[in-house]
Structure formats: C-alpha cells, structure tokens
Amino acid sequence: MFGTRRWTLLAALLTLVSVILASCGAPADTGTTGNTGTTGSPAASTAAATNASPSAAASTAATTSASPSAAAGTTAGSAAAGAGKLEIFSWWTNGGEADGLNAMFEVYKQQNPGVDIVNATVAGGAGTNAKAVLQTRLAGGQPPDSWQVHAGRETLSYVDNLEPLTQFFKEQGFDKVMPQLLLDQLQINGEIYTVPVNIHRSNMLWYNPKVFQDNNLQPPKTMEEFFTAADALKAKNITPLAVGGKDGFEAAHLFESVLLATLGPEDYTKLWTGDATAWADPRVAQAIETMSRMLSYANEDRSAIGWSDAAQRVLDGKAGMTIMGDWAEGYFLSKGAKVNTDFGYAAAPGTDGVFMWLSDSFGLAKGAPHAEAARAWLAVAGSKEGQDAFNPKKGSIPARTDADKSLYDEYLQWSMEQFASNTLAPSATHGAATTNAFQQTWSNSLEVFSSNLDVEELIATLEDAIGDLSQ
Amino acid sequence: MSHANIREFAPSDVARRRRWLTRDRLIALLMLMPSVVAIAVFVYGFIAWTGYISLTAWSGIAPDYTFVGLENYRTIFRSVRFQTDIRNTVVFTLFFLLSNLILGLVLALLVDARVKGEAIFRSIYLFPMAVSFIVTGVAWSWIFTPGNFPSDPTGINLLLDRLGLDALQSAWITDKRVLPEFRPSWARTKLGVPMAMLPVVVAATWQMSGFTMAMYLAGLRGIPEDLREAARVDGASEWQVFRRITLPMLQPVTLSAVIILGHISLKIFDLIMTMTGGGPGNATDVPGVFVYDITFNANKIAQGAAAAIVMLVMVAVLIVPYIVYNARTEVER
Numbered sequence A: 001m002f003g004t005r006r007w008t009l010l011a012a013l014l015t016l017v018s019v020i021l022a023s024c025g026a027p028a029d030t031g032t033t034g035n036t037g038t039t040g041s042p043a044a045s046t047a048a049a050t051n052a053s054p055s056a057a058a059s060t061a062a063t064t065s066a067s068p069s070a071a072a073g074t075t076a077g078s079a080a081a082g083a084g085k086l087e088i089f090s091w092w093t094n095g096g097e098a099d100g101l102n103a104m105f106e107v108y109k110q111q112n113p114g115v116d117i118v119n120a121t122v123a124g125g126a127g128t129n130a131k132a133v134l135q136t137r138l139a140g141g142q143p144p145d146s147w148q149v150h151a152g153r154e155t156l157s158y159v160d161n162l163e164p165l166t167q168f169f170k171e172q173g174f175d176k177v178m179p180q181l182l183l184d185q186l187q188i189n190g191e192i193y194t195v196p197v198n199i200h201r202s203n204m205l206w207y208n209p210k211v212f213q214d215n216n217l218q219p220p221k222t223m224e225e226f227f228t229a230a231d232a233l234k235a236k237n238i239t240p241l242a243v244g245g246k247d248g249f250e251a252a253h254l255f256e257s258v259l260l261a262t263l264g265p266e267d268y269t270k271l272w273t274g275d276a277t278a279w280a281d282p283r284v285a286q287a288i289e290t291m292s293r294m295l296s297y298a299n300e301d302r303s304a305i306g307w308s309d310a311a312q313r314v315l316d317g318k319a320g321m322t323i324m325g326d327w328a329e330g331y332f333l334s335k336g337a338k339v340n341t342d343f344g345y346a347a348a349p350g351t352d353g354v355f356m357w358l359s360d361s362f363g364l365a366k367g368a369p370h371a372e373a374a375r376a377w378l379a380v381a382g383s384k385e386g387q388d389a390f391n392p393k394k395g396s397i398p399a400r401t402d403a404d405k406s407l408y409d410e411y412l413q414w415s416m417e418q419f420a421s422n423t424l425a426p427s428a429t430h431g432a433a434t435t436n437a438f439q440q441t442w443s444n445s446l447e448v449f450s451s452n453l454d455v456e457e458l459i460a461t462l463e464d465a466i467g468d469l470s471q
Numbered sequence B: 001m002s003h004a005n006i007r008e009f010a011p012s013d014v015a016r017r018r019r020w021l022t023r024d025r026l027i028a029l030l031m032l033m034p035s036v037v038a039i040a041v042f043v044y045g046f047i048a049w050t051g052y053i054s055l056t057a058w059s060g061i062a063p064d065y066t067f068v069g070l071e072n073y074r075t076i077f078r079s080v081r082f083q084t085d086i087r088n089t090v091v092f093t094l095f096f097l098l099s100n101l102i103l104g105l106v107l108a109l110l111v112d113a114r115v116k117g118e119a120i121f122r123s124i125y126l127f128p129m130a131v132s133f134i135v136t137g138v139a140w141s142w143i144f145t146p147g148n149f150p151s152d153p154t155g156i157n158l159l160l161d162r163l164g165l166d167a168l169q170s171a172w173i174t175d176k177r178v179l180p181e182f183r184p185s186w187a188r189t190k191l192g193v194p195m196a197m198l199p200v201v202v203a204a205t206w207q208m209s210g211f212t213m214a215m216y217l218a219g220l221r222g223i224p225e226d227l228r229e230a231a232r233v234d235g236a237s238e239w240q241v242f243r244r245i246t247l248p249m250l251q252p253v254t255l256s257a258v259i260i261l262g263h264i265s266l267k268i269f270d271l272i273m274t275m276t277g278g279g280p281g282n283a284t285d286v287p288g289v290f291v292y293d294i295t296f297n298a299n300k301i302a303q304g305a306a307a308a309i310v311m312l313v314m315v316a317v318l319i320v321p322y323i324v325y326n327a328r329t330e331v332e333r
Helices: A002-048 A057-064 A068-073 A095-111 A128-139 A153-161 A166-172 A180-186 A209-214 A223-235 A250-273 A282-295 A307-315 A327-334 A371-382 A384-394 A410-421 A436-452 A455-470 B003-009 B013-020 B023-053 B071-078 B080-112 B118-130 B133-144 B155-162 B197-221 B225-233 B238-249 B251-266 B270-275 B287-297 B301-332
Strands: A084-089 A115-119 A146-150 A194-196 A204-207 A239-241 A319-323 A344-347 A354-358 A360-363 A423-426 B178-182 B191-194
Touching: A084 A371, A095 A115, A095 A371, A095 A384, A128 B287, A146 A153, A146 A371, A153 A360, A153 A436, A166 A371, A180 A194, A180 A423, A194 A371, A204 A209, A204 A307, A204 A327, A223 A239, A223 A282, A223 A319, A250 A282, A250 A307, A250 A319, A250 A354, A250 A423, A250 A436, A282 A436, A282 A455, A307 A319, A307 A327, A344 A410, A354 A410, A360 A371, A371 A384, A436 A455, A436 B080, A436 B287, A455 B080, B023 B301, B071 B080, B071 B301, B080 B118, B080 B191, B080 B197, B080 B251, B080 B287, B080 B301, B118 B197, B133 B155, B133 B197, B133 B270, B191 B197, B197 B251, B197 B270, B225 B238, B238 B251, B251 B301, B270 B287, B287 B301
Parallel strands: A084 A115, A084 A146, A239 A319, A354 A423
Antiparallel strands: A146 A360, A194 A360, A204 A319, A204 A344, B178 B191
C-alpha cells in the first residue's frame, strides 16, 4: 500500500519536473536555434555573395558547408545551419501568383546555388492572415529576412523593422529604370524601403463589349458619358455598374477612382499627406455625391458579392461595367474569356492619362538573419530577369520600363505603355498612398457608405481617420 | 502505525495541518499543478496582459507601453462602428438565445413524445452542431444571397420565385434597414434591429438548436415520471403539468443553455466573417470582427485590446448574475 503510494508520488513529481523542464527548455531551444542562425549566416553570406563578388571560393563554401568541419563550427550542428538559407514571407500561394513567385525563385536559385528558400507564408486572399502572423513575428523580434508588403506608404507601418534601400537602388541601377514619379511616391521620409516587383493599375473600367455594341455604346471617357451609358443600360434592364463589397475593399476601390477623376492627380495625391486642408476641398464632397449617384446605378446586393462575382456579372452580360484593378483581367482570362470580344478595358471614367498604381514589394528586415542572401533576393526581385519571370504569370506589369514586352499579353502591353507615358498617382485602397491604420477605416467607412449613403457620417469618419495617415 | 493512532495521541494544530496535507491531497495537488500553472499563465495571465495593453498607446508593429489611461476605451466607444457593433451583438444575442431556447425546447418535447424513430430525429437535429461555423456561414450565405431580384434571383429568392411566392422575396443578408430606427442624441448609430442580422440568427439557430434540444432532452429525461403522474391523478391538465412541473424542473437546464449559448453569441466571429463579412455596411459587424480588423488590419493593438476587454466584460455581465442567482436559489432549496 505504502509502496504504491510512493510510486504514484514519484510519478507525479516526475511529471511536474518534466513539465517545468519542458517549459524552461523551450526558450533555451530557440536560443540555440537562433545561434545556429547567426553562426550560419556568414556561410550564407558567402554563398549569397556568389553573383555579387568575384570570389569564386564562395560557391565552394556553400557546397562544402555540409562537411563535418562546417557542421562542427556550429553549436547545435543542425543540418541546415551550414547551407545558405533565405526566409521570405509572401502570401502568393495560389494560381498565377504562386507560379510567378516560383519562377522568380528559379532565377534566384540559378544565381545563388545552394541557398535554401523558405517561404514561411500563410495562405489567403490579400494577405490579411499573413499580415497577422508577420506582425506577431516582428513584435517577437524574429523577423523573416524579407517580406511582401504593398509598396508605398503602407510600408510606413514597418519602417522601424526595415533597412533603408535608397543606396541599394542606386547600386543596382533600379533608379535608372523605374519612373521618377514612382520612385518619388515610394519614398518615406526621404528613403525607399522596399523593392517593387510588379505594378497593378487600380483605375480600370471593364465592360462587356457585346452589351455595349448591342446598345451602341462606347466605353465612357468622362463621368457625363458614364452616366449617359448607365442610363441607356438601365433602360434595358441591365445593371449598369457591378459593384462588390464582400471582400471589404470594393467600395473604397471605386471611390478612389471617383476621387481621382474629380480632383485630378495632383490634388488627389495631396489628400494622402495627412493634411486636413486638402480634405476641406469642396470637390471632395462633390466626389462623394458622384459616388452616391454611381451607386444608384449599381446592383443592390453588393454587400453579398465579391469583386470577382461583380466581374463575372460583366462577363455574363448581366452587368455592363465594373471598376476594378487589373487583376480582374486575370480573372477574366482564367474563365477562358477573350480580350475585346468577351471583355473590354479602358481607364476609369475621367481618369484617362493617369495611371493609378499599386505594387507588391519586398523589403529587407532590420537584423535579418540572412542579410546577404536577402540582398541577393532583392537584387533578383528588382532585376529585369526576375520581373519578367514573375509578372507575365502574375498578370501584372514590371515596375521597370525596360522589360521585354513580347512576354506579355495584349492588355499588359497596353498597360506598360500607359505606365511609361502617363502621370502616376498612388492607390489609397491598396496601400500605395496610405498606412494600414488608415486603409482599415477607409475601406470600412466606404463599405458603410455603399450601404447607407450617409454623406455626413462618411465625412465625419474620414476626418477622424486623417491622423492615421501619418502613423 | 495507523492514522487513528496519530489522531489519538497528538490532537494538536500541527497534526491537523498534517492531516490536511495528506499524501492523497499532495498527489492531487501535484497532478493539478501543471494545468493550474498553464491556465494561470495562458488564460488569466494573458487576460491581465490584454487589460494592461488596453491602457497603453500601442499602435503599430512596435510595442509602445506609454500609459494613456482609458483613452482607447473612449476612442472605440465614440466610434460609429463600435457603437454599431454593440447594438448588433445585443440584438444577435437576444434573438439567438430566444430562438434557440424555444426551438430547442419544442424539438426536445417532440422527440421526448416517444415517437417512432426517435434516435433518427435526435441525430438529424443534432447533426448541424458537428459542422463548423465556417461551413454554416458559407452555405447559408449562398442561401441568403438575394441576387438581383426580382429579375435574377439567387438562393432562397430563386426558390420563392419558382414557388410563385415572389412577394416573400427579400434582400436578406443585404438588407440595409434597421427597425425600428431611432437615434438618441448620445448615439452615433441608428438603434434598432438590423434586418440583415435575422438571416444570420437563422443560420446560427440551425446550427445550435439541436444542441439545445439535446440539453433539454436530458433535462426532460431527468424528471421523474411519478411527479407528473401524481399531478395527473390530482386532475391537472397536460398544459398544467407542463407549466407547473416540467418547465420549473427544466430551469437549471435553461440556465446552462443560456450560459453556453450566450458566450458563443457574444464571442461570435467565424459565422459572421464567412456569412456576411460584417456587411452591409456594418449592419452585421460584431465586436469579434472589430477586434480582428482593428488589431491585425489597422495595427491598432491597444484599441483591439480594449475592445477585447469590453467583450470579456459583456460575457461577464451575462453570466455572473445568472451564477449568483443560481447560487442563491440553490441555497434556498
């Protein structure tokens, strides 16, 4: 009797001790992994330096790093420690985006043999879930080497965690091949922090050519033409403008094109500097009125459908037009539709000659565990070869103006010409001009406006949010 | 030496203490320790941490522990969206509780009526609970997406159209109306029942009413038949038996159901996210979605923490009075 009790007691004690040891052991463990990372990084740096420096020994260092001597050099002797490693964070995990990213990885691997690329991503949509995980890692002081972020002002949220890359741009010659306006709009407090991999266009009108032909309509160039066309379609019981809402950004997306049309690129761009006087412009109220009027021509069930459902309605001829970024083209193509017969494109009404851009980009983490490998990655991401590998698959255009046009389809070629010749304006809804904090209120308040059309409430909410533009 | 001997010879304080800390108790304590520590750290520790964060100025990726008092609470309570969220969560909880309790009780009474194939009915009603709220949300959003009705309806509107019941077509989850709409001077949002919330309540009830039924069924089976028999012998009608005996005997079940369903509905997130995304506007937005959005999309960590604490308080407000009330009635009995 006594004996069994003692055994039970011993077992209980053992359990307790092991639990305590396990919980104490975890941080110690991460400590050693961290060490492996840092001790591993010189090896990684030599490996990554292959293409940058002429040291031919570097590549041998990478290939022989698995040898016993290299392994002995690292404390934990982890297998991955010796070989070069690059941890990036991108939510391109599906379809053309993933194909494009993999193509870019291939370019990187050719130039940096022996470097292992780890994509520590979380799948899903516009990266909301990935952002949450990234944020946790940054707050915990364990950044990936490089991560995906919308180029432009959205990067402000990460400035404390990113290395400035202005000098890097000069070294790589990116500043010579990207439009000056883009370089200006990329700057935060005088520095560029991320390398744009691609360019999407926000102010695009997509229409159904057959519906337009049947009703003798031309794609509207101005707002007046838009409303004339909308009246004609409404009379035929066709939804003039398909608008979504389920993805949370559609109304805001529509509104930024309306704002651009009403204010013009210069004053539109001023709105995002955080200057309250820019918002006092009576044309802002006028743009809200126009938006309200446009919504009266839109489908009533917009809160229940996403942007792709809206695009589908245009494709089906149930709706005449939709205003969406040029990822809509990717959607149309994926449905087997043909440009100019099944869908047509034009700049959003009143914005011809202005290219409202948004861009995905990669930055370099401050204190990146594999900084040299990450720099080599950014060099690939900004290179002609890297961008031409990525963009035709992703369905966007390169941020460089010297790309090989023959690789791109008809719309993208047109878009590349526009990008090179038009005035550029940054998108607010997609982070080129605004911070995360502002975007959230911006998208939500316009989604509310899309539902209740309450002008005063929209203005009041946006006024509250102006301060968010600078944090 | 037996325990009896110790007690006989040393009835001192020391002995009493020793008796309290018997080996059994020591083992029990040691066995409980890991989970106690884990819960203390990972539940209560983080609640306290969230409470602390809600009093700081943390906005952005980097932590900022500047103390700002209740500023974050003021900010969120002043915002139109959070006021709307509070309205929505109150409406949702009330409707969700009522519909579940009533439907659950009705189903339980029907199944309890010793019908043939009782087990089949029980399983059918209980099955939706096995489905995750994500699936429920997606499926019911297809059902309640109205389409471009009346010309091009989808989902339930299409069904109504085929049945010739066009008059019953509605905007469902895209309905913007708030009824009865009124706006006191202190509120920045319209008060009333957001119509788009009702389909969400239907979906949630579809999922959880089977569970409520199971609870009531267990309660019904726990009522001794002789009680009802005695009442019937005394000349009570079936309604009186139900009203005077069954219902009062089910009160503890109702209490448990209210607590379980109540905390589900106050913390609801996945169903709303997949079914409506909070729309139209913020008509079906709830604090859970708000916390996610403001924390991870806007990076306003401190405001997110404040909203999370408000949610915690709401759950406490629902549950604590019930627990106190229950404890009192227990004592009276």
